[in-house]
Amino acid sequence: xxxxxxxxxxxxxxxxxxxxxxxxxxxxxxxxxxxxxxxxxxxxxxxxxxxxxxxxxxxxxxxxxxxxxxxxxxxxxxxxxxxxxxxxxxxxxxxxxxxxxxxxxxxxxxxxxxxxxxxxxxxxxxxxxxxxxxxxxxxxxxxxxxxxxxxxxxxxxxxxxxxxxxxxxxxxxxxxxxxxxxxxxxxx
Amino acid sequence: xxxxxxxxxxxxxxxxxxxxxxxxxxxxxxxxxxxxxxxxxxxxxxxxxxxxxxxxxxxxxxxxxxxxxxxxxxxxxxxxxxxxxxxxxxxxxxxxxxxxxxxxxxxxxxxxxxxxxxxxxxxxxxxxxxxxxxxxxxxxxxxxxxxxxxxxxxxxxxxxxxxxxxxxxxxxxxxxxxxxxxxxxxxx
Amino acid sequence: xxxxxxxxxxxxxxxxxxxxxxxxxxxxxxxxxxxxxxxxxxxxxxxxxxxxxxxxxxxxxxxxxxxxxxxxxxxxxxxxxxxxxxxxxxxxxxxxxxxxxxxxxxxxxxxxxxxxxxxxxxxxxxxxxxxxxxxxxxxxxxxxxxxxxxxxxxxxxxxxxxxxxxxxxxxxxxxxxxxxxxxxxxxx
Amino acid sequence: xxxxxxxxxxxxxxxxxxxxxxxxxxxxxxxxxxxxxxxxxxxxxxxxxxxxxxxxxxxxxxxxxxxxxxxxxxxxxxxxxxxxxxxxxxxxxxxxxxxxxxxxxxxxxxxxxxxxxxxxxxxxxxxxxxxxxxxxxxxxxxxxxxxxxxxxxxxxxxxxxxxxxxxxxxxxxxxxxxxxxxxxxxxx
Numbered sequence: 033x034x035x036x037x038x039x040x041x042x043x044x045x046x047x048x049x050x051x052x053x054x055x056x057x058x059x060x061x062x063x064x065x066x067x068x069x070x071x072x073x074x075x076x077x078x079x080x081x082x083x084x085x086x087x088x089x090x091x092x093x094x095x096x097x098x099x100x101x102x103x104x105x106x107x108x109x110x111x112x113x114x115x116x117x118x119x120x121x122x123x124x125x126x127x128x129x130x131x132x133x134x135x136x137x138x139x140x141x142x143x144x145x146x147x148x149x150x151x152x153x154x155x156x157x158x159x160x161x162x163x164x165x166x167x168x169x170x171x172x173x174x175x176x177x178x179x180x181x182x183x184x185x186x187x188x189x190x191x192x193x194x195x196x197x198x199x200x201x202x203x204x205x206x207x208x209x210x211x212x213x214x215x216x217x218x219x220x
Numbered sequence: 221x222x223x224x225x226x227x228x229x230x231x232x233x234x235x236x237x238x239x240x241x242x243x244x245x246x247x248x249x250x251x252x253x254x255x256x257x258x259x260x261x262x263x264x265x266x267x268x269x270x271x272x273x274x275x276x277x278x279x280x281x282x283x284x285x286x287x288x289x290x291x292x293x294x295x296x297x298x299x300x301x302x303x304x305x306x307x308x309x310x311x312x313x314x315x316x317x318x319x320x321x322x323x324x325x326x327x328x329x330x331x332x333x334x335x336x337x338x339x340x341x342x343x344x345x346x347x348x349x350x351x352x353x354x355x356x357x358x359x360x361x362x363x364x365x366x367x368x369x370x371x372x373x374x375x376x377x378x379x380x381x382x383x384x385x386x387x388x389x390x391x392x393x394x395x396x397x398x399x400x401x402x403x404x405x406x407x408x
Numbered sequence: 409x410x411x412x413x414x415x416x417x418x419x420x421x422x423x424x425x426x427x428x429x430x431x432x433x434x435x436x437x438x439x440x441x442x443x444x445x446x447x448x449x450x451x452x453x454x455x456x457x458x459x460x461x462x463x464x465x466x467x468x469x470x471x472x473x474x475x476x477x478x479x480x481x482x483x484x485x486x487x488x489x490x491x492x493x494x495x496x497x498x499x500x501x502x503x504x505x506x507x508x509x510x511x512x513x514x515x516x517x518x519x520x521x522x523x524x525x526x527x528x529x530x531x532x533x534x535x536x537x538x539x540x541x542x543x544x545x546x547x548x549x550x551x552x553x554x555x556x557x558x559x560x561x562x563x564x565x566x567x568x569x570x571x572x573x574x575x576x577x578x579x580x581x582x583x584x585x586x587x588x589x590x591x592x593x594x595x596x
Numbered sequence: 597x598x599x600x601x602x603x604x605x606x607x608x609x610x611x612x613x614x615x616x617x618x619x620x621x622x623x624x625x626x627x628x629x630x631x632x633x634x635x636x637x638x639x640x641x642x643x644x645x646x647x648x649x650x651x652x653x654x655x656x657x658x659x660x661x662x663x664x665x666x667x668x669x670x671x672x673x674x675x676x677x678x679x680x681x682x683x684x685x686x687x688x689x690x691x692x693x694x695x696x697x698x699x700x701x702x703x704x705x706x707x708x709x710x711x712x713x714x715x716x717x718x719x720x721x722x723x724x725x726x727x728x729x730x731x732x733x734x735x736x737x738x739x740x741x742x743x744x745x746x747x748x749x750x751x752x753x754x755x756x757x758x759x760x761x762x763x764x765x766x767x768x769x770x771x772x773x774x775x776x777x778x779x780x781x782x783x784x
Contacts, residue, residue, distance in 0.1 A: 058554075059542040059678035059694050061773075063736075064440035112766060114623035116354045116365035118381050123407045127381060128353035128365060130623050148407070165316035166304045166435040168385070168397050170361050171547015171735050172627075175385050175398045177304035177316060178434075193306050193315060195383055195400040197356070197363050202676060202766045209356050209625075210363045212383040214402030219311045219336070246742075247490035247506050247730040249585075251548075252628035300578060302435035318435050354623040359547055359735020360439075366622075390488060390578045397437075492730045492741035494757050499783045503757060504729035504741060524783070541692035542680045544761070544773050549734050551761050551774045553680035553692060569682050569691060571759055571776040573732070573739050585732050586739045588759040590778030595687045595712070 065174045065200050070167060073198050073206045074176065077107060078160030081182075084139065084153035093154075097140045100153060104135050109199055109207035120192050120213040123148060159183035162194075173209070174198045180213075191216055253362040253388050258355060261386050261394045262364065265295060266348030269370075272327065272341035281342075285328045288341060292323050297387055297395035308380050308401040311336060347371035350382070361397070362386045368401075379404055441550045441576050446543060449574050449582045450552065453483060454536030457558075460515065460529035469530075473516045476529060480511050485575055485583035496568050496589040499524060535559035538570075549585070550574045556589075567592055629738040629764050634731060637762050637770045638740065641671060642724030645746075648703065648717035657718075661704045664717060668699050673763055673771035684756050684777040687712060723747035726758075737773070738762045744777075755780055 080103045088096035108115050110132040117129040119138045126146055129135045137143035141151030164178040175197045182190045197210035268291045276284035296303050298320040305317040307326045314334055317323045325331035329339030352366040363385045370378045385398035456479045464472035484491050486508040493505040495514045502522055505511045513519035517527030540554040551573045558566045573586035644667045652660035672679050674696040681693040683702045690710055693699045701707035705715030728742035739761045746754045761774035 058540045060443065060545070061543070061677040062443065062545040064442065064545050064547055066440065066442065067436065067438065112356075113625040114354045114356070116356055116363055116383065118365060118383065118402075121405050123405055127367070127404070130354045164434045166302045166318045167437070168300075168302075168304055168387075169436070169438040169440050170387060170397070171359050171440055171549075173358050173361055173547075175304055177306055177398065177400065179315070193400070193402065195304065195306065195398060197385060197398070199356075199358060209358070210365065210383060210385070212365065212381070212400045212402070214306075214381065214400070215405065216315070217309050217311055217403065246728045248631065248733070249489040249731070250631065250733040252630065252733050252735055254628065254630065255624065255626065301437040352622045355625070357624070357626040357628050359628055359737075361735075488732075490730045490732070492732055492739055492759065494741055494759065494778075497781055497783075499781055503743070503780070506730045542678045542694045544676075544678070544680055544763075546737050546763060546773070547735050549737055551680055553682060553774065553776065555691070569776070569778065571680065571682065571774060573761060573774070575732075575734060585734070586741065586759060586761070588741065588757070588776045588778070590682075590757065590776070591781065592691070593685050593687055593779065 063172050063200055063202075065169055065172060065198065065206065067167065067169065067174075069200075069206055070169070070174045070176060070198055073107075073208075074162040074164075074196070077196075077208070078162065078180075080107060081139075081153055081160050082157050085155065085157040088140075088151075088154045089156065093140065093142065096154065097136070097142065100140045101136055104132055104139070106205070107208055108132070108135060108211075109201070109209045110135070112199075112201075112207075112209065115208065116197075116210040116212070117208075118212045118214070119152065120215060121152060156185040157182050158185055172200045175210075251360050251388055251390075251392075253357055253360060253386060253394065255355065255357065255362075257388075257394055258357070258362045258364060258386055261295075261396075262350040262352075262384070265384075265396070266350065266368075268295060269327075269341050269348050270345050273343065273345040276328075276339075276342045277344065281328065281330065284342065285324070285330065288327045289324055292320055292327070294393070295396055296320070296323060296399075297389070297397045298323070300387075300389075300395075300397065303396065304385075304398040304400075305396075306400045306402070307340065308403060309340060344373040345370050346373055360388045363398075439548050439576055439578075441545055441548060441574060441582065443543065443545065443550075445576075445582055446545070446550045446552060446574055449483075449584075450538040450540075450572070453572075453584070454538065454556075456483060457529055457536050458533050461531065461533040464516075464527075464530045465532065469516065469518065472530065473512070473518065476515045477512055480508055480515070482581070483584055484508065484511060484587075485577070485585045486511070488575075488577075488583070488585065491584065492573075492586040492588070493584075494588045494590070495528065496591060497528060532561040533558050534561055548576045551586075627736050627764055627766075629733055629736060629762060629770065631731065631733065631738075633764075633770055634733070634738045634740060634762055637671075637772075638726040638728075638760070641760075641772070642726065642744075644671060645717055645724050646721050649719065649721040652704075652715075652718045653720065657704065657706065660718065661700070661706065664704045665700055668696055668703070670769070671772055672696065672699060672775075673765070673773045674699070676763075676765075676771070676773065679772065680761075680774040680776070681772075682776045682778070683716065684779060685716060720749040721746050722749055736764045739774075 114130045137146035137149045139153040141149045161181040168175040177195045180194045192213050195212040198206050199209040272288050302318045325334035325337045327341040329337045349369040356363040365383045368382045380401050383400040386394050387397040460476050490506045513522035513525045515529040517525045537557040544551040553571045556570045568589050571588040574582050575585040678694045701710035701713045703717040705713045725745045732739040741759045744758045756777050759776040762770050763773040
């Protein structure tokens with residue numbers, strides 16, 4: 033999607049009278065993130081969550097776990113060395129999931145090393161809706177902040193406050209490098 | 221601090237035998253953020269919070285507010301257009317403080333537009349200690365995630381989960397562009 | 409142009425069924441450079457060169473110099489601390505024009521400090537056509553490389569090899585931070 | 597070199613009195629380029645040129661070509677899609693070498709597709725000395741501009757004007773994405 037190698041005849045040049053023979057095929061490498069890529073990446077995260085939920089309901093834990101593993105591998109940037117991940121429902125001393133194993137356990141549970149994880153992606157989610165408050169794009173990274181609304185199979189909606197920082201890697205893939213999710217403050 | 225214009229004789233060149241007459245003064249513009257700058261910016265945020273608390277205790281609300289205004293102006297990036305700020309204790313529909321007025325109200329209260337704000341910086345903080353879990357530096361931005369421990373005048377410690385994205389502006393100043401703070405999940 | 413603060417209803421969200429009441433106005437700060445901005449910046453550089461040439465022919469050196477000063481101030485990034493500028497026709501020890509004064513002298517001459525400068529922008533240019541070979545966009549910077557064809561008042565065409573690195577500053581303005589121009593190698 | 601995963605006890609925190617038990621191991625992913633990395637990359641380019649020259653003299657064209665291939669693969673960013681490369685001695689219509697094959701031919705010649713290339717790296721270079729005029733670091737990229745002095749086996753020195761833009765890839769390797777080299781203008 034990103035590191036596209038476009039070959040186009042430079043239209044702008046024609047408009048100022050450059051002869052056709054002078055137009056060239058231009059190779060383009062583009063590492064910047066654009067807004068639609070950010071919105072797509074959010075939708076993809078939501079879709080992945082629901083896919084894991086659905087797979088769990090239909091095919092059981094083992095298939096859901098395999099899918100989650102694959103999704104984390106593609107959507108997060110653990111291969112960069114770490115990810116800054118604070119899931120909604122984790123507690124000390126395992127609040128931050130800076131390894132892919134810790135992320136996997138959060139989403140599908142079943143890891144003795146993380147005994148408190150029950151598997152956030154297994155909770156029967158049917159809808160997942162990001163609602164952005166603001167976006168900050170700086171070069172190869174894009175930060176978003178806002179609400180995300182999760183609807184479960186009974187129609188109950190859970191809302192969290194969520195910050196993501198997306199990073200475009202060398203191959204043009206958008207990956208999550210920062211993910212901070214928290215329950216809404218209850219005002220007490 | 222950043223956009224330093226160093227004039228140095230390129231030592232590396234000498235080592236491979238370039239004659240002294242060929243060494244040149246090199247002008248350097250450096251927009252990248254280094255790790256110590258990130259740690260300093262965190263300490264500065266903490267120091268600023270305590271300064272506002274102390275000023276409030278000694279000189280009252282009006283001086284504390286003036287100081288907070290100045291600090292927000294220098295430490296955050298609202299002049300870029302917005303900041304992605306989710307303070308610890310805000311609620312719907314004013315969860316996100318994407319304007320400097322909303323940030324000021326959160327720290328010192330007293331704004332009718334934000335009636336639930338009591339002023340987080342006025343709570344008698346005496347200590348503020350960041351404890352990083354991970355840091356991601358990508359060009360002109362640096363993301364940090366971890367705990368921050370606040371100690372009040374009675375010695376009580378409040379701990380929050382905090383994500384910051386710092387941005388180095390054109391003048392070399394490090395500014396907060398993303399700030400997500402949340403109470404620790406209580407495990408219920 | 410860049411640091412736009414869009415207010416839009418997030419169409420993508422609607423498509424997955426989020427209720428209208430939940431759509432939000434999203435504040436966006438975008439520091440990334442897009443391809444059209446790069447092509448525009450090249451055209452603007454060309455237009456500026458011809459403007460200086462035309463002003464010189466019609467209104468004399470003093471007005472041409474004033475215009476050049478203004479253009480350099482807006483199109484280059486000298487206020488960042490320096491610019492990496494190697495003009496086509498400069499020689500040792502004044503090859504590189506890392507100050508705005510050196511750039512001004514190159515374009516309009518008349519500075520005793522740079523006795524060899526005759527004023528490149530005063531040579532009666534009537535056309536200026538960039539022809540890109542490749543573009544590399546990495547976050548807040550975009551590099552271009554290619555030919556630029558200059559046509560003078562007699563119809564003679566001069567072609568140079570040119571590399572630019574454009575930088576998007578905090579206010580969203582695209583500025584030249586690197587400019588290397590050279591005559592084509594004559595193959596001898 | 598770059599994407600280091602440091603584990604350090606945060607010294608700055610200790611200095612403000614945080615208890616030892618609260619210090620944490622911090623994972624760090626650092627994509628920014630620092631100045632010493634830039635200077636090293638320049639020295640590595642020079643060293644590679646001399647290595648190819650030496651290999652050619654000692655072991656012939658085939659080994660020199662194999663070495664050049666390996667060096668281009670490691671030092672340039674062709675795997676990103678293209679590189680903006682304008683070598684010193686190329687002419688139309690093959691001025692720009694946006695493919696690795698074109699770069700290889702420039703350095704070691706012997707490719708029918710580029711009949712004018714005689715192999716710049718085969719010219720018996722014994723010394724290569726960069727002399728920077730200015731450096732601009734913006735996030736994951738660093739631009740340098742200056743002279744490079746090449747000394748051949750007879751002690752003759754050739755000087756060129758050279759611009760490089762280095763890019764730090766996901767694995768932390770510094771790669772050349774822009775390389776514009778030109779003979780000094782002779783002032784005629």
